[in-house]
Structure formats: C-alpha cells, structure tokens
Amino acid sequence: MKAAWLAASVAFAAALVALWQVAADHGLVSRVFFPAPSRAFDFLGEWAASGELWGPLAGTIWRTLAGWLGATLLGVALGAAIASSAVTRDLFEPTVEFLRPMPSSAMIPPAILLLGLTDGMVVAVVVFGSIWPILLGAIHGFRSVEPRLMELARTLRMGRMHRLASIALPNALPEIFAGMRVSLAIALIITVVAEMLSSRPGLGQMILFAARNFRSAEIFAGVFLLGALGYFFNAVLERAERHFLRWRPAVGNG
Amino acid sequence: MAQPIFAFRDVSVRFGATPILDKVGFDVAPEEFLCLVGPSGCGKTTLLRVAAGLIRPQEGRAEFEGRAVAEPTPELAIVFQDYSRALLPWRTVAGNVELALEARGAPRAGRAAEVKRLLGIIGLADHAQKFPLQLSGGMQQRVQIARALAQRPRILLMDEPFGSLDAMTRQALQDEIARLCKAERQTVVFVTHDLEEAIYLGDRVVALEANPGRVVEIVEIALPRPRDQLTTREHPRFLEYRHRLFGHLAKKEAE
C-alpha cells in the first residue's frame, strides 16, 4: 500500500518533468529560460562520466553536513546552558533573540572579510544560519520537562547526570529533531549561496559558472541535483528520527 | 492504635494569600490502609504532596517515623493523579519500572526478573515492551503503581489512582490493590473523591471539607475483609458510613 503510493508519487513527479519536456520540444517555453529537462540530464550524465561532478558534489555535501552538525552540537549545548538557569537565560536570550531573525546571507560579506574565501567561512555561515531552529527547539525542549517528572526525579533522589541523561535530553529530543530537520534544508541552501558568493568548488559554484555563461540547462542540472540531494538528506534524517522517537504515537503519517 | 508510622501535625498551606489547608492533623498507623476523601479542590493532592515532601507547609509538618519530612525520599512512593505526565514517554513499560530500581541502585543482574514480577502483579506482563503512549489510561496508571512498588517504599501514597478507569477495570484493580497491600503489609494513604471507593478500600476514612481544607470526620471502617464488590457494598454498615460521610461532603458543596 505504502509502496504503491510512493510509486504513484514518483510517477506524478516524472509526469510533470515529461510535460515540461514536451513543452520544450514543441517550443512552447523559451529555450533560454526553460531548456528541455533532457538536456539538463545529459549534462548530469556528462559530468558524472567525466568525473567533474564528484569533487563539487562532495564539497557541497561536506560543507553542508559540517555546518549542520556544528549547528546541532552548538545548538544543543547552548540550549542546555540557556535552559539550565534563569541567569544564563537572562544573559544570552536577548542576544539570541536579536541575532535569530538576522538574514544569514547578510552575514556572508562580513564573513568573507573576516575569514576569507575559505571552507571555514562557508561552514561558519552555515552554522550561523542553521543553528536557530535547533537552538530554539533545544531550549524549549529542555525547559518543557514535565514538572511531574522532575518531582519523580526528586522522589527517587536521582543525580544531576542521571537526570540530564534520563529525563532532560530525551524530553528535548523530539524538538531537537524537529529543529534539525528544518536546519538541514537551511544548511543546504546557505551552503549553495555561500559557495556562489565565495566560489568554493561545489554545486553552488557550478551553478554560478553556468549562470555566468547563461547555460540554463546546466543551471537546471544543478537544481535537479540539489533537489535530489535534499530529498535524500531528509529521507535519511527521517529514518533516524523514526528510530529514536519510536516511543511517540505515529503522527497520521501512514 | 499502634505507634503511628506517619503523621500530619497541624499542616497549613497557602498558595499566595488563599488558604488551602488549615491545620490538618491526623496519624497513619503501620500497615493501615487510610483513605482520604473530599470534594474536588479541597486540597487532597496538596496534602499528599506535603506528605511526599514535595511541598513545605507554611505551618505544621508531616512526620515520618517521628522525623519531619523536609525533602522527598524514596521511602515514600507517590502515585501521581495525572498519570499520563508521570511516566517517561520515551521508556518502555519495563524501562519505566526499572527507573525506580536504577535509582535505588538495585544490582543490574536482578532487575529484569524484578520488573517482570511487578508487571505480573499489575497484569501488564504482556505489554512490557510497549511505550506509555501506546497504552490506555488505566494501563498507564498501573505502570505508575508498579514503579511505586519497585521503590519498595515504607509508605505508598496514591492520588486517585483509579479515577480514569472504567467501572469494571476499576473494581478489579480495587480488589487487587487491597489484596496486595494486605499481603505485603504495606502502609497506604489513598486519595479519592469517590466516597464508596474510600469506604470499600479503607481501614479508616478521613473526610476533608473545602475552603479551606479541614478534617471534618474520621470514620473507622468496620467491614470484614476480604471485601466483595457485590456483598460488601450492600452491607448495611456500608450504607450507614456512606450516608454519614455524604452528609458532610454534600453540605459543604452546597454552600
């Protein structure tokens, strides 16, 4: 049943691409704006065959994952710190609240000045841009521990570490995961933007070069690849989430 | 009465300016099954939390074996009224019961067997690997009871543990708890707002009135044990106790 729906869903996506192909073949859409998707796939094949693809693909993947994992670790640690006492909260929360809505792309020009056109710069911007959902999730998750459970911990005389490991962290986990999911998409997007603006070898740069040379088909090749990459990342994370959060009743996702 | 194991001594609690409990005082004898009834909001839960050391009363104190209860201790196990919040949703049924064993440092080797034994008692042996959110309310409540028993407490404090069960399961569990506590010679303080449940289970029933919570009557229940859902409830003395306590509670409610 599930497999059937997945197949139908894939078929639907394929049908949309086919429709586009037909429109392009009959000149119904501009060759410059919307080249035939087959040409984009040709490019993908060419890149894969020549080996040109793998370096940038690996570069984008590593920068995305490095930034995202960095954001996760930092976000959870910072979240635990902020949630742990009223003083740390008062100390950091206003700064967090101010920085959070800051458009991460606006950080790229100063980041270039400070860190140069390095992978470190890209990763730093990715961390900055993708930490917020995780941080907010972690703060909320750590703070929202059911008071009844804290009372239970007191009654059982549980130690600080036991409490953190057995109660606080598992309690925050669903929200941390939710944040991580949002962050992953953000991390990928920021990586690409940062690669474009800093010309680190990656998919962003490939798209930039294609754009500089007005090669729409190559741009779409990059877009398809990024779509696939994002889909894949998300699927893997969803798996992990389903495993770690199996105690939660399935949310009408059947 | 034997030397009390536990006692409330003129306990008064206020939240802000509102007095909730006003000089509540009574004893609990060892091995006694004591029931506490009163209208909703009269302070039953509050009193139980004082007993567990979770709240410090503004005046008076709770005493366990003659010493004031200042902090929660594993010797006093509490079964919370809002059961759905008192379980770790990310641990299985067995894991939740095991938590109490971990906390009291029970040797790792024997834990599984002990958990199994406890789940057998409350009739959840087949559900050991389920997570709390996969259970009905009544089953969750029973997990809490098993965890409290795993603590091997000197006193078991229960706050309306059967409030959410359907009538049949409720009656079955009433009988099971009564049997168990008498067999294990467990001292129990049992809160309920169901008068008939209190009479059916208790050795004594303490009735509280509301606004502020005060003891209005303490009734010694002289019904034979083991009790029976049909005959005990039709026993003339049962009706007499019911009549007597009802008067107090209904009167206070009406005001």
Added chain:
Amino acid sequence: MAQPIFAFRDVSVRFGATPILDKVGFDVAPEEFLCLVGPSGCGKTTLLRVAAGLIRPQEGRAEFEGRAVAEPTPELAIVFQDYSRALLPWRTVAGNVELALEARGAPRAGRAAEVKRLLGIIGLADHAQKFPLQLSGGMQQRVQIARALAQRPRILLMDEPFGSLDAMTRQALQDEIARLCKAERQTVVFVTHDLEEAIYLGDRVVALEANPGRVVEIVEIALPRPRDQLTTREHPRFLEYRHRLFGHLAKKEAE
C-alpha cells in the same frame, strides 16, 4: 408503551472485519429518559453515532419518527464523549452556544438572551466570555450540553457526559439534567458506563455486552421521581436493579 419516537432496527456495524455491533434493536418512547450501559469498548459510542446519523450501519437502520436516519439532522442533538475536542476553541463559551442558534437560524436579536438563559441553567453564566481551553473538563462538558439544548432537539443524545466530573459536581448535574429533561419533556438517550448513574437517571436501562455489542437486558426502572442522591440510592429496588445488571456486565467482563 406509546408509539416510539425513535428506534434501532437490527443495527449491525463492522469496522473492517471486526463486528462491533450485532443486530442491536430497541425503541425509545417520546419523553423517555433511556440509559445505555455496557463495558468499555462494547460499542455504546458507536451506537449513538449511528443514532445521530454520523455512521451508517452495514445492516439495519436507526429510525426517527418512522423514517431512516441517513444524515445528521439538527433535530437530533449529540453531546460528544470527548468534550474537549467538540468545542470550537476559537469561540468563547457564549459563542459556542450561539453556534447552535446560528445554525438553526434563530433571529439575531434574541440570541444573547437565549445564550444567557442556557448558561444560567448549566451554571456557567459567569464564564460566558472565556475560551474553552481556559475551562476545566467539567465546565467544557457543560458548555456542550448547553449547545445541545440550544439546538432545541427532538431527541438529546448524550455520551458519558459526566464521565470527567468529580463526584459532587456530577451528582448535582445529574439532578439538574433529570429535572430539566422532565420539565421540558425532552426525550433522552444517555450513555454511561456507570451502572448506578444509569439506574439513578433512567426510565429504562438498556444493557449491552461486548464483542460484539449486543443487547443483553432491558430493565424498566420503577423508582419514584423526583429522585434523591441519598434515599433513591438506598432504595431496595435500586440495589436490586444494581445487583441484576451487575451480574450481566461483570460476567461478560470476566470472560
């Protein structure tokens, strides 16, 4: 018995392959207060949903004044068991009650007064401007009852409306509903799993057994009205009814 206003005719319901209700059939007389009891999961809610037209049975049918009930109609008001989900959280208490007036196209001018009157009856006049999520469970349930009354239904279908109330409020509302329905000559089908509540309120009690849901007994309750929480419940006939019905239900449960 008078000509029935409502009837179940051999109603059978399956969810998937599981039979839930099996040829359930009985009548409801005009102005009758009919109570439906049975163990948890026996299909009481399902049967009430068939009556309201929310579910179509696989076999048989519900009849209202001789015609089959195919679709929900405002003439049949339903008070849902899960009250917290059945109110519009974005409307105030008054707004929720008014919804029923809007639905039946009551003139705008009189609505406020009517809402006020209804809230008075259920004792929530002071809470008219609160939102449902600011109320306790019992209060929410009462809002639902007021909304059902505002519908001016020919038949009032209630699904364990007092399940979540504390004993005192529950008893007060039992008396209030009984008084109101008799005064307004309202026909009522009332679901509960509390045997004593059923006997206390009903003109007749229909007992269902579970797996699948089937009528096991229908008892005519010959207790005088108005009834009283103390004396009625101690009436020998009350105990007799209780004893008789308990046998059925406990037996089924034990299997």
Added chain:
Amino acid sequence: MTLRRLLLGLVFPVALLAAWEVSVRAGLLSEDVFSRISRIVPALLEGLADGTIVARTYETLAAALFGWAIAAAIGIPLGLVLGLVRPLERLTLVTIEALRPVPSAALIPIVLLIFGFSLELDATVAAFACLWPVLIVTTGAVRGIEPRLLEVGRALGYGALARIWHFALPAALPGIAVGLRVAFGIAIVVAVTVEIAANPRGLGYAMITAQQSLRAEVMYAYLFWIGLVGWLINVAMIRAERHWLRWYWAARGAA
C-alpha cells in the same frame, strides 16, 4: 527584577562591542576589515538622516512582502486542498519534497532573464522559497484538525463549504499563522540574498556595494540595521499573532 534582566541581557552585547572597539584601536584587528563601532554608528546615523537607508529598507521590505503574499496566496489554498484530500497529498509528496530543498538562489539567473532587475526578481525568488513552509504547515494544520469539530458542523446541519469556512479554516489558523511568520523571515533573507547576488536594489545591494567600495563601516552599519529590522518585524508579527489568535494564546498562557 525586570531591570536586572535588562542589565543582564545587555552584558553580552556590550562586552562584545567594547572588545571590538578596543581591539581595533589597539591594532589587534585590522580596521579595513573590522571598521569599528565609533565609525559604524555615525555611518548608520548618516544613512538614516539622508534617507538612503530608509529607501533601501523600503525596497527590500516591499519585495519581501510581495513575494510572501504570493506564497500565501498559492500556499494556503493549495495546503487546504492537500490537507483535506488525502490522496492528492500522497500523490504530490515526492514532487514537493524534491522541490523544497532546491536553493532558491539557484533560480536567480533564470528569473533574472525573465524579470530583469526589479522588485519582481526579489519577489519571485522569495515566493518560491516561502511557498514550501506555508504549504507544508497549512497541509499539516488542516490534517491535524479535530475530526470531531467537523462532525459538530455536520450535526448542526452546516454544508460542506460552510464547514470549511466556519470550522476547518479557523482550526488551522494557528498553524498557518506560524507558517506565515516563519515564511516572512525567509522572505527577507531571500530578498537580501538576491540583492547581494544580483539585484541592484534594497539593503543587500547597499551592503555588497559598500563592501566593494572598501567602506567596511557602511557595510557593518547595514548589517546592524538589517538585524534590527528583522528583529522588529519578528516582534511585530508575534504581537499580531497573539492579538488575532487570542483564543489560542489565552489557553497557552494559562496552561
């Protein structure tokens, strides 16, 4: 208490800014790269006084608002349909999941060919980026609507469209509101990104030209300003949300 909180909250930013100024003055940090607070603040004030910052802000916000409105106009109805019609949602799942992670920046060159340097360029790319959160949140919110509520609508005799309007939409609104707020934040990020990468208008353009013209202090002035604007908008939207969805927040506040 609030003063203490305010002061504590200022400790971190003030320390940071002071450290910045001091290290630049002491020559530890290059002034070309870091500029310094005592240059940045006058640059900011000057830009505000001569109106350039205001004009640039207007350009960015207008584009973000336009793109956001397009996303809402497409995303909300589409989300309602996908949420109410389950098969449609399943059919489009892969398409949506594959389009969602496409970095909107990749589309800049294509959209540039169509719209050139214009508000539409910012807006189209922003709309693409905002569409997904709005769509997904709306679908989820609609799917999470309490089915009981829709039954209440049926029981009261409301038609299908009236049920969507009176029941489905308000119930989904809190979820949709969160989606819209998140989306507006994204719209601003994207608008600024497009301006940095291509479009010669708005705040992003001002920033990148300042950087290219070796005017670090102007660049930082814009950075602070963008942070401030983002923060203010976020605060304003939360306020608006709390005002329009009082029913939702009243209960959250009380809980």
Added chain:
Amino acid sequence: AQTKITIGYTGANTFVPAFVAKDKGFFAKNGLDVTLTRIPVGSTIPGALMANSLTVGTLTAPVFLAANDNGIELVIIAGASLQSKANPTAGVVAKTGSAIQKPADFVGKKVGAPGVNGLQDILFKKWLKNHNVDWKQVTFVDAPFPQMGAMIQGGQLDAALPVEPFVGRIVGTKAGYLVANYPVEVSDNYLESFYAVSKKWAQGNAAAIKGFRAALTEAVAFAKSNPDEAKKTQITYLGLPPEVVAALPLATFTVDVQPAQVAFWLDMSREFGLVKTALKTDDLVAK
C-alpha cells in the same frame, strides 16, 4: 524628446567617461536622458539587458560572448577602455618570498582570478600558453579583487590577477610583488571593456546610439584635459574614498569599436572552448 536610457555599470574605473558625460550634461545635449545604476555582479548585466531593466550595460568580452553564444543576443555600441603598454592597469602579483619570476614558475601554484573564465583569467592563460606553459597545471581560484591581498597574505593564494587600484595596494603593503603586466604582453591596445545593448533595442534606436557615442567622445576629451575633475566622479559613482581616487590613474579610454577588435576575443574564446556556436564579429557590433 529625450530618449530615456538606463546604464548599468560595474565597479571599475574604466567607465569614467560615462560618469563625466552624465555630470557634464553631454548625454542630455545628445538627446539622452540617462540614469546610471551600479551593478555589483557584472555577469548579471546581460540578463538585465534581455529583460529590459537596463538599456545599456558595461561588459567585458568573455561575458558578452558567452551571452551571445547561449542565445542572449547583444551588440556593442561603444568602447570604454583599452589596455595598453603605455598605461597598464592589470598584472599578476605573487606572494612575497615565493620566488615566482617567470611564466614557468606558476606551474603547480594557486592563482586567484576574479571569475574563472573571466577576462583576466583568459588573458593569463593565453600568456602562459604563449610562453609554452601548460595552464592546466596551474590551479585557478575564484577571488574577488578586494580579497586578493588578504588571501595572498593568508597563504590561500600563491599569486593573483588584480587590476588597479588593487595592484598598487597589494604591492604597497609588501604582501606581494608585481611579476608581469601579462595582459599587455599578450596584446597591446586590445579592447578591454565596452558598452552593449540588446540587439532588439539597437535595431530601433540608431539615433540614440549615435548620440551615445557622441556624448562619450566629448567626455573622453574632457577627461583628457581635466583629469582631476574626471577622477572625482568616481567618488559619487563608485563610492570610493577620496584618497583612493586621487591615487588612481585614469584608464585608457576609447569609443569606436572595430569588428577586428572583437575578433581578437572571439578567437581566444574559441581557443579556450568558451564559445561553441558560429558567432560572426560583424553581427556583434552595432553599425
């Protein structure tokens, strides 16, 4: 009536005549109502010309040819600057202490170019090729002019291809030293940058193009006789600090463009595989 045109220019000092023509009213005199817009990223200009958000855009040949090669039809209407031995404004700068002296020394090194496959990049490759050095053994890194100095200093680059004022800055801070003015060694007096429009616009606006050229010619003459005043326009239009402007020499300006000047670029672009279709130089320059 005045013809309204919008000129999009990049942050280079080669477009000073346009600033002068605007400030001194030469455009207005020739029937043009001009708006000048600065475009931070030059490669976006062809798209903007296509979409009519710009009428005239300043371009370099590689971008211009790539656009035409991919169906974006543009034509040159006037030249902007030449690169000449007399006034070289671009060079290759190597990290101080790197011992890079001659073309062969770049093998295996990292060189920062502003836009891979851009103007500097192609010329540098051509220069290496002319000296029989395989440019494929050199690693090219995309690096914007303002960052080149820091990247050389930070060790991310062994060398870079800046233009003025960045050449002077890098050499001035002793972070690097000038190895060669490679562009003028490839060719003297080649067309460095120019003004282009979409072919469609050019077809209907012959008069405006004529006026545009006339205005620029006048502006070039003015700049020659008043170099200081001409330089000052960069403060307004490029946002450069006055001290930078004063130190910066003016470029070698030009207005007329011959198809042969474009042929130089077309051949080189074909050589490096950047142009694949059959473009003809006659179609690329407006009459």
